[in-house]
Amino acid sequence: MKVGIPRALLYYKYKHLWESFFDELEIDYIVSPATNKEIILKGINHAIDESCLSSKIYIGHVEWLLDKCDYILVPRISDYGSDGTVCTKFQAIYDILANTFRNRNINLLDYNIDSQAADFEMNAFVKMGKILGKRKSQSLYAYLVAKQVQKKAQAMELNEQEGLMNENKLKILLIAHRYNICDSYIGEPITNFLCKLGTVPIIGDIAPKKEALARSAEISETLPWAFNKELVGSIPIFKDKIDxxxxxxxxxxxxxxxxxEMIIRRVKDKPILNLMIDGQEGNAGIETRLESFVDIIRFKKDDFDERN
Ligand code: SF4
Structure with missing residues (x-):
């Protein structure tokens, strides 16, 4: 029995939770490789044009996993209760995949989160365990262990990022979904290039979650999407420490x-660069824009330092 895990979308948020759960239950799993051109092309070929690049990448990873495992873990997330709802892609991707690969005998491992239907995270793990032939008590124990592992991993990344704040370099806050900024094909080239320019990239998604959700209201009180609220809330948390x-x-x-658009209108005291990645244009244009942005920040900072 082997479970396939696509290295895309929520994998980057929950990898410690999912992998530890399967480790604890001694269930074999395989994670698709880092995104590459071939995976992106597979996703583009199967997705409809209107799909976002992130979901195209996800479809490419699922395609890579077909025939290599017995089940593919595909979460179907509807909402996170009072924390907010999610983009419709997270609600629809399960059905999109079941339909797209209906002739390839795809076997999706159910993982549903929908607070309105009383499907909470713990239930989702118990149900997954049941499908994989594990008793409720085994799955519950594995889930609780995995939760601890996830908490520790989150605390470590928060500490690491806190350490970066002390570096005497320009700090650039990246407001991007983790599945985009951590993706080896579309996100990593950006963080790597920012490091090459002598700056420190600060990841907005690495912020204390509860505080970020609460502080998102300082920029907007009406945002419906939980993941966007977490990102927006990281701006007031880090604003005094970034350039x-x-x-x-x-x-x-x-x-x-x-x-x-809302951030650009409401956050007035920091330079902002808006980058839309389509996976087609290559890195040269993006690097030029990053370079100019960093030059402008440096120029402004030097000018400010001279005057004070
Ligand atoms: S929130 Fe994520 S999944 Fe939804 S459209 Fe945007 S990139 Fe795609």
């Missing part, structure tokens, strides 16, 4: 288009 903000989105992301 500029990059908004990075995957084309054509509906929630990000709206939220980024």
């Amino acid at each position: 500029g903000i990059i908004l990075m989105s995957a084309f054509p992301c509906g929630p990000d288009s709206l939220v980024n």
